[in-house]
Amino acid sequence: MLYRTSGQFKTTYRADQALFPIRQDAFLLGVILLFAWVILPFTASEFAFQTLLIPVLIYALAATGLNILTGYAGQLSLGTGAFMGVGAYACYKMITIFPEMNLLLAVLMSGFFSAGVGVMFGLPSLRIKGFYLAIATLAAQFFLIWLFEKWAWLYNYNASGAIQVPNVDIFGIAVAGPLASSQTQYYFVLIVVTLLTILTINLTRGSLGRSWKAVRDMDIAAELIGINLLKAKLMAFAVSSYIVGVSGALFVFLWRGAAEPNLFDIELSFRVLFIAIIGGLGSILGNYLGAILIVALPVILNTVPGVIGLEIKSATVEHINVMIVGALIVFFLIVEPHGLARLWALIREKLIIWPFPH
Amino acid sequence: MKHFKTLALAGAVAAMGVGPVLAQEIYAPNLSYRTGPFAATGIPLMNGQKDYIEMLNARDGGIGGVAINFDECETGYSTEKGVECYERTKERAVVTQPWSTGITLQVLPKTNVDQIPILAPGYGFSPMSDGKTFQWAFNPPASYWDGMSMILQEISGGDLSSLAGKKIAHLHLDHPYGKEPLPLLEAMGEAHGFEVLPIPVGISEMQNQSAQWLQIRRERPDYVIMWGWGAMNAGAITEAVKTRYPMDQFIGVWWSGHSDDLQLVGEDGKGYRAISWSLPNPDAPVMADIRTHVFDKGKSLAGEEELNEVFYGRGVIISAILAEGIRVAQEMHGTGEISAAHLRDGLANLNFSAERIDELGLTGMMAPFSTNCADHTGHSGGWMIEWDGSAFVQASDLLSADRAAIEPLEAEKAAEYAAANAPWPMNEACEAM
Structure with a gap:
């Protein structure tokens, strides 16, 4: 009816x-x-900005980056967390070396560093596929974290080995660091995320996106119809790592405010991968739905007992929370193995032909 | 979008429900971790903290007649959850107890903006001791650098130059926490001519430290100093026993002196020492009060044996420091229901004299110290506690840190921090003492 x-x-x-x-x-x-x-x-509220809106946008962007590689081009990657780290450290170095630099420019440029690193680790994808490639990207994950820990220049020889975001302003408005207001940070993130999402939608609909899908579905066939595998795969690694790198810079500069190397560990990679898988591989909308489920839902669930006046210990809430979110993930994947985006597509189709079943 | 609507609704309901209660309580949240990889060390500390406040509420009706709402927010030691908890509690909280060096580092820059004091007893960033720079952060009664200095004094017999030519390994968690004492240790090594060998243990290899202990076996350091936490402590101690490293040359920081970790090796761990600013004293009056008002009524989450442990006692002291800060703030400002800014004044004017410690019933559990606006730590000093095969016992007189050696380094690092976070407000009104 609504969708006639x-x-x-x-x-x-x-x-x-x-x-x-x-x-x-x-x-x-x-x-x-x-x-x-x-x-x-x-x-x-401040709480909603810092724990729901900003993280959902940043995680959705990271998942979008991964989705290009895994969902569109079919190359499994477990190195997302480390590539986010490359973006974050690149942005940190640029901002501390050139304090006058515009943060928007720095964030957008930091993606190029992770794109470069991504292409390097993408080279094996020309020879190996599937799980074997996942192991190769896992090497990137471990190597880069090790590098973040050992290369003291990266964190300006800070004694605790962590990077801390200085106060940065654009035209007199504080956008990063402790002085920035959440509203400004949110708008900054929203601008970058909107920009990159539009770019991604167009890329995936264009000839590049089509060549990625061809490679994903069957790379020998793709090669036979004249697609340059080297170019398609490496472009997928470059674009994907670029977006992931930008999201990493946003992650630290516009949200966390400080980061130690462990932050970019394999758990972060898995988290982003789960968002992409549960949201739906090969879709843009899915990244947002997945991020809402994985990032925002636990935060909301945490507030529920307090609101309805139940006296439950915080640790118990945490345990229950993990169980509920886990059960929901299992439920959604059983109902629709292709993710939340596909679920929405089915609902939409049903709505269009409603009230007829076919 | 629906989520946000429910949340807004939830917020409105919560505000209405909480409103009237606010008038007669002080909200002191604790960012606890009873879940996750560090839960084993977290639980006794959190229990000690909680039981002390509950005892005050039951015995005295709170502090100055105002009940304390001691709320726990679970972080699982994850910085991400920690920041979520901070945002959730900051509206009403008078204090932030971050319970992890990582969360402390995240929250520290925001303190000047949000104006809520951080209370990080015995952890966090050592230069926080400089109250002129860090107006809102407190780490009484001793900082990590104090701890390192005390350990060095103990192993050198009071004269650091006797360490010349020796080799000291620093086995640490590869995390801001573990790296924290390195600048001081390296500076001391340079000044007194001993060699420092940092050996990091990654979070993923905490339980399997064979590589690190192989290195220790090869290098044969004269002493191994450990900055470990959670599963890393037990891992290191079992490896040390396996490689037959002499236990009397193996010394840990206060977070590495957990009875449960040593219980695993029992007699073999005999001689292992840790520096500690707290001592368990089952006979202290405060413990009796906790038993009558909380434990015997079944309100405690702790087990019977836990009450005598080092970490439980330390939790009690941490809450006692907070409670004393609240009491001083109430006296200074003449109001029962204090604000975050009032509590800052309270924490900056703590005076734990020997008499006051006895008055509070904490006899034999802590050393006297006092804070002022320039010194947010107090530097109480500490004791060596030694594992006798079944429990930790006091093994030295009160040691105190060599402040003359630490202060220049603290001032330097505090200034560096302020410069990196410019514009950073300084408390110029406060004279260094």
């Missing part, structure tokens, strides 16, 4: 190939964007 498509005629090919050919989709997106850009920033 009758009466929406396409008179040009252009209209038929638009990003949102159905009017209701565009409307829904408009509402979400309105919430994200206008309503939430003015109504959210």
Whole structure:
């Protein structure tokens, strides 16, 4: 009923190939964007900014980066956390060496460093596939963490081995460091995430995205129809690592404020991988849904007992929380193995033909 | 989007429900970790802290007639959860007890903006001792650098130059916490001519330290100093027993003096020492009060044996420091229901004299110390505790840190921190003492 498509005629090919050919989709997106850009920033509390809005956006961006590599190009990677670290350390070094540098520029440039590292570790993908490639990226994970610990230049010889975000301002407004307000940080993150999401959607719909999908589905066939495997795979590693690197810079500069090497350990890689898998491999929307489930839901669940007035010990809440989120992950993957994005697609299809079953 | 609506609704309900209670309590949250890889060491500490406050609430109706709402927020020692807890509690909290050097580092820069004091007894960033720079951070009664200095004095017999030509290994968790004392140890090594050998243990290899102990066997250091935590302590002690490293040359920091870790090796661990600013004293009056008001009523989460442990006693002292800070703040500002800013004044004017310690019933559990606006640590000193095969016993007189050697380094690192975080407000009104 809500999703009735009758009466929406396409008179040009252009209209038929638009990003949102159905009017209701565009409307829904408009509402979400309105919430994200206008309503939430003015109504959210400090707590909501710091534990829900900003982390969801940053994790969704990291998952988008990984999804390009794993979901679109079919190359399994377990090194996401380390690539985020490369972005974060690159941004830290740029900001401390050139304190005058615009943070937006630094964040966007830090992606290039991780792209470079990503391509280097992507080279084995030309010879090995699947689980074997995952092990090769695992090597990147361990090597880079080791490097972050041992190369003291990276953290400016700080005694505790951690990096700490200095106060950074753009045109007199504090955007990073302890003086920055959460609202400014949120807008900064939102701008970068929106920009990169638009870029990603267009990339995956374009010829590059199509060559990635061809490589994912069968690389020999892709090679036979004239796709340069070397170029396609390495581009996937470069674009993916770029986005992951930017998300790493945002992760430390716009959210955490400080980081030690262990932060980028394998747990972070797995977390991002779970977001991508549960959200749905090969979809952009899925990254956001996955991030809401994995990042925001536990925080919300933690507040529930307090709100309904139940006296439960904090440690018990934590245990229950882990169980609920785990059960939900199992539930969603049984109901729809292709992730939340596919679940939404099915619901949408049903809505379009409602009330008829077929 | 639905989530945010429910959350907003939840927030409104919570605000309404909590409103009236606020008038008669002090909200003192604790970022505890009863889950995760470090839970074994966390639980006795958290229990000690909680039981002391509950005892005060039951015996005296709180502090100055105002009940203390001692709320725990579970972090599992994860910095991410820690920041979530900090954001959740900061609206009403008078204090932040971060319970991890990582969380302390994250929260420290925000203290000047949010104006909530950090209380990190015996952990955190050693230069926090400089109250002029770190106006909102407190790490009484001793910092890690104090601890390192005391250990060096004990092994050198009071004269550091006797260590010349020796080799000292620093076996540490590869984490901000473990690296914390290295600058001091290296500076001392240079000044007194002994060799420092840092041996890091990664978080993933805590339980299997064969590589590190192989290195120790090869290098044969004269002493091994350990900055370990959680599973790393037990791992190191069992490896030391296996490689037959002489236990009397193996010394840990206060977080490495956990009875459970030594219980694993029992008699073989005899002679292992750790520096500690707290001593367990089952006969102290405060322990009797905790038994009558909390433990015997079944309100404690601790087990019978736990009450006599080093870590439980230390938890009690940590809460006693907080409680004393609240009491001083109430007296200074003439109000029962103090704010975060009031508590800062309280924590900066602690005076744990020998008489006051007896008055509080903490006899024989801690050493006297006092804080002021320039010195946020107090530097109480500490004792060596030695494993006798079944329990930790006091093994030295009160040691005190060589402050003359530490102070220049503290001032240097504090200034570095302030410069890296410019603009950083300094408390100019406060004269260094």
